[in-house]
Amino acid sequence: MGLRRVNGVLATASSWQGSRHQPRYTGDPRPGSMNAGEHLICSSSLWRHLTARRLLPWLLSGVELGDHLLEIGAGYGAATGELQTRVSRITALEYNRSAVNRLTRQFRDRGIGIVRGNASQLPFRDQVFSSTLAILVLHHLRTAELQDQVFAEAFRVLRPGGIFVCFEISHHWLHRIAHVGSIYAPVDPTTVFPRLSAAGYSDISLDTRRGAFRFKAVRP
Ligand SMILES: C[S@@+](CC[C@H](N)C(=O)[O-])C[C@H]1O[C@@H](n2cnc3c(N)ncnc32)[C@H](O)[C@@H]1O
Numbered sequence: 119m120g121l122r123r124v125n126g127v128l129a130t131a132s133s134w135q136g137s138r139h140q141p142r143y144t145g146d147p148r149p150g151s152m153n154a155g156e157h158l159i160c161s162s163s164l165w166r167h168l169t170a171r172r173l174l175p176w177l178l179s180g181v182e183l184g185d186h187l188l189e190i191g192a193g194y195g196a197a198t199g200e201l202q203t204r205v206s207r208i209t210a211l212e213y214n215r216s217a218v219n220r221l222t223r224q225f226r227d228r229g230i231g232i233v234r235g236n237a238s239q240l241p242f243r244d245q246v247f248s249s250t251l252a253i254l255v256l257h258h259l260r261t262a263e264l265q266d267q268v269f270a271e272a273f274r275v276l277r278p279g280g281i282f283v284c285f286e287i288s289h290h291w292l293h294r295i296a297h298v299g300s301i302y303a304p305v306d307p308t309t310v311f312p313r314l315s316a317a318g319y320s321d322i323s324l325d326t327r328r329g330a331f332r333f334k335a336v337r338p
Pocket of ligand 1: 151152156160190191192193194195196197211212213214217235236237238252253254255258259
């Protein structure tokens, strides 16, 4: 199995686990695929502003990110720059090739490691990160099995005591319409506790807010 060094981290491929939940999805099944509306929103300065001023303060309240954060599915980097003000080192993972190129241009001089890879098969060794974070990524994984692989992979790359933080939308018909031509497999918040427990996490907490929710969990 090949190893390469990215942002001081030896990167490799890994294994996964499955589970029983089966959300539905529509559209292009390739990892990372989004429709034009999602691209427009995720690339907007409004989303960047809301992420920095509203979302991250809520998502990260009471969270100790430690010294090395893995941002999963960084997209247009709406959170990445702001996250850099909160943690000394960031590695940003993204599957979409043009997003990776954009992130590299945007952040290469700022010491942020940009890695192309799949969230369900993280290209990193075990126990490298102090925290992992995914904003609006999980509903883009086609099946619950793939989402469970993300939970397992985030767990694997966390050091003991490290924290996994996620922000997701709840299922709503408007969200389904907004994802026509894209992947839409919303995580059922009632499944978060059993699924994260099965992956080995402890200290799991979940909060909902206006059609969305956040959850946190610790690798013991
Ligand atoms: C809705 S966007 C959110 C982007 C960013 N987190 C934000 O809040 O602006 C979802 C991102 O996750 C990425 N993504 C989806 N599935 C992925 C996977 N399996 N591996 C890596 N990235 C993925 C997509 O390419 C896209 O950039």
